[in-house]
Amino acid sequence: xxxxxxxxxxxxxxxxxxxxxxxxxxxxxxxxxxxxxxxxxxxxxxxxxxxxxxxxxxxxxxxxxxxxxxxxxxxxxxxxxxxxxxxxxxxxxxxxxxxxxxxxxxxxxxxxxxxxxxxxxxxxxxxxxxxxxxxxxxxxxxxxxxxxxxxxxxxxxxxxxxxxxxxxxxxxxxxxxxxxxxxxxxxxxxxxxxxxxxxxxxxxxxxxxxxxxxxxxxxxxxxxxxxxxxxxxxxxxxxxxxxxxxxxxxxxxxxxxxxxxxxxxxxxxxxxxxxxxxxxxxxxxxxxxxxxxxxxxxxxxxxxxxxxxxxxxxxxxxxxxxxxxxxxxxxxxxxxxxxxxxxxxxxxxxx
Amino acid sequence: xxxxxxxxxxxxxxxxxxxxxxxxxxxxxxxxxxxxxxxxxxxxxxxxxxxxxxxxxxxxxxxxxxxxxxxxxxxxxxxxxxxxxxxxxxxxxxxxxxxxxxxxxxxxxxxxxxxxxxxxxxxxxxxxxxxxxxxxxxxxxxxxxxxxxxxxxxxxxxxxxxxxxxxxxxxxxxxxxxxxxxxxxxxxxxxxxxxxxxxxxxxxxxxxxxxxxxxxxxxxxxxxxxxxxxxxxxxxxxxxxxxxxxxxxxxxxxxxxxxxxxxxxxxxxxxxxxxxxxxxxxxxxxxxxxxxxxxxxxxxxxxxxxxxxxxxxxxxxxxxxxxxxxxxxxxxxxxxxxxxxxxxxxxxxxx
Numbered sequence: 001x002x003x004x005x006x007x008x009x010x011x012x013x014x015x016x017x018x019x020x021x022x023x024x025x026x027x028x029x030x031x032x033x034x035x036x037x038x039x040x041x042x043x044x045x046x047x048x049x050x051x052x053x054x055x056x057x058x059x060x061x062x063x064x065x066x067x068x069x070x071x072x073x074x075x076x077x078x079x080x081x082x083x084x085x086x087x088x089x090x091x092x093x094x095x096x097x098x099x100x101x102x103x104x105x106x107x108x109x110x111x112x113x114x115x116x117x118x119x120x121x122x123x124x125x126x127x128x129x130x131x132x133x134x135x136x137x138x139x140x141x142x143x144x145x146x147x148x149x150x151x152x153x154x155x156x157x158x159x160x161x162x163x164x165x166x167x168x169x170x171x172x173x174x175x176x177x178x179x180x181x182x183x184x185x186x187x188x189x190x191x192x193x194x195x196x197x198x199x200x201x202x203x204x205x206x207x208x209x210x211x212x213x214x215x216x217x218x219x220x221x222x223x224x225x226x227x228x229x230x231x232x233x234x235x236x237x238x239x240x241x242x243x244x245x246x247x248x249x250x251x252x253x254x255x256x257x258x259x260x261x262x263x264x265x266x267x268x269x270x271x272x273x274x275x276x277x278x279x280x281x282x283x284x285x286x287x288x289x290x291x292x293x294x295x296x297x298x299x300x301x302x303x304x305x306x307x308x309x310x311x312x313x314x315x316x317x318x319x320x321x322x323x324x325x326x327x328x329x330x331x332x333x334x335x336x337x338x339x340x341x342x343x344x345x346x347x348x349x350x351x
Numbered sequence: 352x353x354x355x356x357x358x359x360x361x362x363x364x365x366x367x368x369x370x371x372x373x374x375x376x377x378x379x380x381x382x383x384x385x386x387x388x389x390x391x392x393x394x395x396x397x398x399x400x401x402x403x404x405x406x407x408x409x410x411x412x413x414x415x416x417x418x419x420x421x422x423x424x425x426x427x428x429x430x431x432x433x434x435x436x437x438x439x440x441x442x443x444x445x446x447x448x449x450x451x452x453x454x455x456x457x458x459x460x461x462x463x464x465x466x467x468x469x470x471x472x473x474x475x476x477x478x479x480x481x482x483x484x485x486x487x488x489x490x491x492x493x494x495x496x497x498x499x500x501x502x503x504x505x506x507x508x509x510x511x512x513x514x515x516x517x518x519x520x521x522x523x524x525x526x527x528x529x530x531x532x533x534x535x536x537x538x539x540x541x542x543x544x545x546x547x548x549x550x551x552x553x554x555x556x557x558x559x560x561x562x563x564x565x566x567x568x569x570x571x572x573x574x575x576x577x578x579x580x581x582x583x584x585x586x587x588x589x590x591x592x593x594x595x596x597x598x599x600x601x602x603x604x605x606x607x608x609x610x611x612x613x614x615x616x617x618x619x620x621x622x623x624x625x626x627x628x629x630x631x632x633x634x635x636x637x638x639x640x641x642x643x644x645x646x647x648x649x650x651x652x653x654x655x656x657x658x659x660x661x662x663x664x665x666x667x668x669x670x671x672x673x674x675x676x677x678x679x680x681x682x683x684x685x686x687x688x689x690x691x692x693x694x695x696x697x698x699x700x701x702x
Contacts, residue, residue, distance in 0.1 A: 153618060163551055166559040200514055200602040208517040208599045232606030236614055248559045249600055251551040255583030256604055260611040263587055267504060268619055 013051040013077045021049045021075075022333040025106040025115035028056035028064075029084055030122020032319050035064045038121060041325025043068035046075035050333050053115055055079045056102040081105035087318070091125030095133055103127050107134035110311040116336035117312035119303065119328055121320040127313065128164055128306060135311040138341070140348045143172040144308030146247070146315065147180050148254065149188065150236060158184045158193070158242045159235070162304055163251035170213035173197065173244055177218055178351070179307040179344055180242045181225070186338040187305075187331060196230035196240035198249060204228065210246060218244075223347075303328040305335070312341055364402040364428045372400045372426075373684040376457040376466035379407035379415075380435055381473020383670050386415045389472060392676025394419035397426035401684050404466055406430045407453040432456035438669070442476035446484055454478050458485035461662040467687035468663035470654065470679055472671040478664065479515055479657060486662040489692070491699045494523040495659030497598070497666065498531050499605065500539065501587060509535045509544070509593045510586070513655055514602035521564035524548065524595055528569055529702070530658040530695055531593045532576070537689040538656075538682060547581035547591035549600060555579065561597065569595075574698075654679040656686070663692055 017023045026042050028035045039061055042052040054061050058080040065073055083101035085094045095104055106118040107130045120127045128146070137144060145161035160180040161168070168176075177195045184193035197215055199207035204215050206229060218226045227240045235243050235253065245253070303316040303324075312335055316328050368374045377393050379386045390412055393403040405412050409431040416424055434452035436445045446455055457469040458481045471478045479497070488495060496512035511531040512519070519527075528546045535544035548566055550558035555566050557580060569577045578591045586594050586604065596604070654667040654675075663686055667679050 153614070166551055166557075198603055200517055200599055206517075211599075232603035232608075233610035235607055236610055245603075248551055248562075249603060252549055252583035252596075252600060252604060253607055256586055256607060257611050259584035259587055260608055261615055263504070264612055264615040265619075268616075 012075065013053055016048070016051040016075065019048075021051050022336050023051045023053060023115050024329055024332055024336070025053045025055055025079070025109040025118045026325070026329065027103045027106045027118070027120035027122050027127075028054040028061050028078075029081075029102040030120040030127075031316065031325075032121075033321060034121065035060050036067070037320065037322045038325050039064035040068055041320070041322035042076055042329065043070065043072035044322055045326040045329040046072040048075065050075065050329065052076045052329065053079050053106075053109060055081050055106045055109070057082055057084075079105060079109065085123050085126045087123050089123065089126065091123065091129040094123075094126050095129040101126075101130075104130045104134065107131050107311070107313065110313070111135050117314060117332040119314045119316065119325075119332055121303075121316035121318055121325065124163070124315050127315050131306050131309045131311070131313040135309045135313070138308055138310055138345050138348055140351075141175055141308050143168070143175060144306055145172070145176040145179060146250075146304045147176075147183055147307050148304040150243075150257070152236050152238055154238050155190075155241075156188055157236065157238065157240070158188065159250060159254065160242070160244055160307070161247040161250045162254045163247045164306060165247045167248070168210060168246035170210060170217050173210070173214035173246065174217045174221065175308070175348075177224055177226070177242065177244045178221075178347055180244065182343050182347055183305060183307060183335075183340065184241050186340045186343055187335045190241050192225050193241035194225045194227045195242040195244060196227045196234065198232070198235065198243060198245035198253075199229040200231065202229050202231060214244075223351075303331070305340075307344060310341065310345075312336055363426065364404055367399070367402040367426065370399075372402050373687050374402045374404060374466050375680055375683055375687070376404045376406055376430070376460040376469045377676070377680065378454045378457045378469070378471035378473050378478075379405040379412050379429075380432075380453040381471040381478075382667065382676075383472075384672060385472065386411050387418070388671065388673045389676050390415035391419055392671070392673035393427055393680065394421065394423035395673055396677040396680035397423040399426065401426065401680065403427045403680065404430050404457075404460060406432050406457045406460070408433055408435075430456060430460065436474050436477045438474050440474065440477065442474065442480040445474075445477050446480040452477075452481075455481045455485065458482050458662070458664065461664070462486050468665060468683040470665045470667065470676075470683055472654075472667035472669055472676065475514070475666050478666050482657050482660045482662070482664040486660045486664070489659055489661055489696050489699055491702075492526060492659045494519070494526055495657055496523070496527040496530060497601075497655045498527075498534055498658050499655040501594075501608070503587050503589055505589050506541075506592075507539055508587065508589065508591070509539070510601060510605065511593070511595055511658070512598040512601050513605045514598045515657060516598045518599070519561060519597035521561060521568050524561070524565035524597065525568045525572065526659065526699075528575055528577070528593065528595045529572075529698055531595065533694050533698055534656060534658060534686075534691060535592050537691045537694055538686045541592050543576050544592035545576045545578045546593040546595060547578045547585065549583070549586065549594060549596035549604075550580035551582065553580050553582060565595075574702075654682070656691075658695060661692065661696075663687055 083098035109115040146164040147160035150157040184190040303314040306313040434449035460466040462485045497515040498511040501508040535541040654665040657664040
């Protein structure tokens with residue numbers, strides 16, 4: 001890993017850090033539109049209070065940076081890391097073999113204290129493996145969880161676990177609830193967030209064995225604002241601030257929500273195009289629909305947080321564009337300033 | 352249970368049955384809008400080739416029937432069953448204590464061979480318990496599954512299990528796959544339906560223990576057209592004809608899909624109302640949106656089938672209106688004519 005200086009002054013990020021700026025490590029090679037869109041997202045987000053370390057293949061990053069407009073490019077630094085982990089590689093094996101891959105290097109920068117967070121739109125499994133390997137778990141915590149923010153109308157909803165692991169035990173769900181509550185408070189500013197447990201009925205006796213036992217555990221914790229069970233329909237209805245489920249259910253639900261939203265919007269467009277009258281209506285409605293689409297677009301919130309590791313790690317959607325990357329960097333900076341990871345550690349230690 | 356004659360001739364249903372008509376038992380008291388909407392749905396669906404036994408409180412049913420228009424009311428018969436099982440009652444206990452409840456009586460009519468199917472929009476758990484108690488499982492089958500049809504654009508998708516049970520073992524998922532394949536062929540007319548298993552990645556090594564083992568089992572069955580794993584996003588994308596998952600995941604997904612669709616359509620309407628220009632557009636688009644909404648409305652398909660019991664049992668959404676009930680009765684008649692239950696028994700016996 002070689003540091004390549006970029007920006008007006010050499011060692012720009014270090015100087016910014018000394019001046020109180022947040023420094024984030026971004027996997028410049030991860031995602032469907034990397035490195036171009038990722039690098040341009042960094043350039044859009046970077047500024048005097050936010051320095052971005054662009055981790056990846058130096059020449060490719062430089063080429064992408066050449067297309068950046070504005071002052072942002074003066075606040076990035078390139079960290080050369082030539083290896084690439086593809087979307088189809090077996091995560092743990094790939095992470096062990098490719099220590100100089102961009103996402104492993106990004107996590108290492110966090111482990112070394114040179115960056116406050118690692119952000120990647122690359123292979124999620126590899127990012128989780130790299131985070132665990134480089135950072136380890138918070139002391140006393142059994143299972144990290146991947147937490148995302150659903151852009152539900154009115155106010156956002158925190159959703160955990162969306163796929164850090166495929167099986168869970170009741171204690172893990174309790175840990176997810178605790179961690180996501182702190183996330184909701186620190187990053188989204190929600191005071192005393194309410195927590196719902198996904199089940200197949202609202203009553204405490206409804207659910208599978210995992211949920212029945214997790215319900216009992218969560219109900220016994222005075223520090224949690226536990227609402228009780230919620231059903232599938234309630235996930236997006238702002239019934240609670242934090243929605244807790246196992247990584248299998250959460251992953252399936254998240255992907256289902258995305259495709260249901262897309263499908264409906266596509267069908268609305270088709271309906272609008274199907275007749276002349278409707279076509280005129282559709283054209284007039286188009287701008288408003290664009291605004292609406294933006295409001296429900298997960299890209300606006302920016303990525304999923306791997307809670308429970310000793311460092312801030314954010315995984316963005318593979319199809320992230322510059323806007324999504326810039327947004328993710330903004331939220332990551334906020335989480336770093338709030339010392340989210342430190343607060344998680346304190347909560348776990350106090351239990 | 353007392354038979355109360357209704358219609359132009361006494362014993363109308365029996366006579367119709369002799370003439371080759373399908374006779375269905377409908378729980379007239381089940382659902383948010385019972386008995387009015389349920390009874391009117393029956394009157395809309397009934398005719399010379401379809402007789403409906405309206406099971407429930409005689410006087411209430413008669414009152415509702417008085418509002419029916421058209422000839423349909425001449426093809427229904429009232430079966431007096433005064434007990435009511437509410438939505439909040441513990442299913443097994445309620446079913447045992449209230450043998451003369453409308454839904455238990457409807458299942459009993461099927462067990463006695465007097466009706467080809469029992470249809471209810473009442474308490475799902477109670478209906479499942481009543482079906483198991485009155486009809487029993489198909490010989491050789493371990494676990495019934497609740498199967499529904501998703502009105503995905505282009506062609507429908509069969510989805511099983513949406514909540515007959517909260518836990519599943521790999522063998523149960525295989526049984527669900529076999530049963531839902533026969534359902535897709537018999538009721539929807541899909542030749543050699545392809546079957547997908549819900550997981551958190553397409554590769555056969557992705558998933559929880561249940562899915563990994565179920566995948567191996569399903570891949571080893573020559574009679575199944577097994578596609579492999581599908582992800583949450585693929586459930587509604589017509590990737591496969593039949594989607595298989597455990598009852599916990601299926602129930603959560605079904606309710607999540609419903610609320611996501613409703614939410615998006617509500618937001619589209621709000622977007623249309625938010626400015627004058629968009630308002631004009633929205634008004635013009637309104638009729639097309641109505642058509643579209645109808646096309647994705649689960650009510651159009653009509654109910655979930657409890658596959659694996661020795662009789663045809665259909666559970667409708669609690670909020671079913673007359674249209675939903677009429678649609679469910681139409682599909683139920685088709686399933687009866689195709690001898691769905693007999694075909695399921697043959698498939699199970701052949702394995």
